[in-house]
Amino acid sequence: MxxxxxxxxxxxxxxxxxxxxxxxxxxxxxxxxxxxxxxxxxxxxxxxxxxxxxxxxxxxxxxxxxxxxxxxxxxxxxxxxxxxxxVRVSGRHLVLIDPGHVRVDHGTAGFSWLGADLTGSAWPLETGTPDVAGRLGPFVTGAALGQEQPGRIDGDDIARYLTLQSWTILGALESALAEVTEHVRTRQQFGQALSRFQAVRFTMADITIAVQGLEQLAKLTTWRLGRGDTPQRIADAMALRLHATETAVTALRASHQLYGALGFCDETDLSVLDRHLQPTLRYPLSAERLALALVPFAGSGALTARIA
Structure with a gap:
């Protein structure tokens, strides 16, 4: 490849x-x-x-x-x-959801929404007002499943959706890495830049390698979406999405540690990137539940490392 x-x-x-x-x-x-x-x-x-x-x-x-x-x-x-x-379907904007706890990012945008779970069951969605009590992002709204009988979504669309989410996460992490890199180069501590401290260099190296690794896996997975059967493509996309989430948790935690309290202030791009990225990281499922959903694919042989 x-x-x-x-x-x-x-x-x-x-x-x-x-x-x-x-x-x-x-x-x-x-x-x-x-x-x-x-x-x-x-x-x-x-x-x-x-x-x-x-x-x-x-x-x-x-x-x-x-x-x-x-x-x-x-x-x-x-x-x-x-x-x-x-990934819209028949004019409806598709969003992957947890049917038991439906949330839609930008749900007030005025679109006709279609929600689907990872098995492909799909429902029209009725989005409501912003979910102020428990929302994870500035534009997240609650939603309810429509009254129509659930339909089916092509498994390849699920794979595409998860893969595009991973590319979105990659872009945000690259921006966070660039900002933190500039911060450690210019921030002075004990008379020298933070980047001169060995522990900081090790942390920055770890973040950089993790983000670059995610980029390569995203490219490989996108290439593989045109190969194999649908279960393999879904398994690939789920594995990428899980890795993207885990990379984001590690990279953002380390970035906030290097930035200190300032990283949680909206004067920094890191804070805005982190807050706005949360819906992508957590929906449709948390990392733990996504890992559990991936287990059956490993048992069936759909999750394979073969390139050809």
Whole structure:
């Protein structure tokens, strides 16, 4: 497998990064918290990039184009539900859910929502007001399952959704790593930069290797989605998604340790990245429950390390 991006996909990734920077980067997410109506600027930016013309089911290159868009969006925690749009079904925005505790990120965006669990059972969703009591992100809302009989979602769409979530997490972690790297280079302690301390260097090396490893696994998994049967593709995507969550927990914890209390203040991008990333990390399932859901695939032989 050649891990280099095709030229046209690489150009899209660069264009998306530049466009989201013009939007304000992470500041766009800050503004959206104060005024949710500003999310419209994020939608317009995606429209300009051709995101709404992508058909990620059509071929491998279009799926990869969707993946790099999710990576760029994750890098600024773009305040717009890109993945549900890319994986929409019959005009409804698809979101993976836990049927017993339904939550939707950006549920007030005015879309027609379709919720599906990891087995493929799907229901129309009726989104409500922001779930202020227990929400894990600024735009998370509660939702209820619709009255229609549950339908079925193609297992390949579940695999695509989980894979795109992992690319979103990767983008956010790369931004967090860049910010923390700059912090340890400029922050002075005992008369020298934090980056001069061996323990800090070891921690930064661990974070860097973990994030780079996630990038390679994301590329491999995306490539493998065009190979094997559906159970194998779902197992691959679930394994990637679990690894992305575990990498995020480790990397964000270490980043906050290096930043100190300042990392929890919204004056830093790290705080905003962390808060806005939480719905992606926790929905549809926690890392523990996702690992349990992956166990049957290991027993059936669908979870394999074979490349061919």
């Amino acid at each position: 050649d891990s280099r991006l095709p030229d046209d996909v690489g150009q899209l990734a660069e264009a998306a990064t530049r466009r989201f920077r013009r939007l304000g980067g992470v500041d766009a997410a800050r503004r959206a918290e104060a005024d949710p109506a500003t999310r419209e600027t994020a939608r317009k930016a995606l429209d300009e990039l051709g995101a709404f013309d992508l058909d990620i089911r059509a071929d491998a290159d279009q799926l990869l184009a969707g993946a790099v868009l999710c990576r760029a969006a994750g890098a600024v925690v773009l305040p717009w539900p890109l993945i549900p749009h890319l």
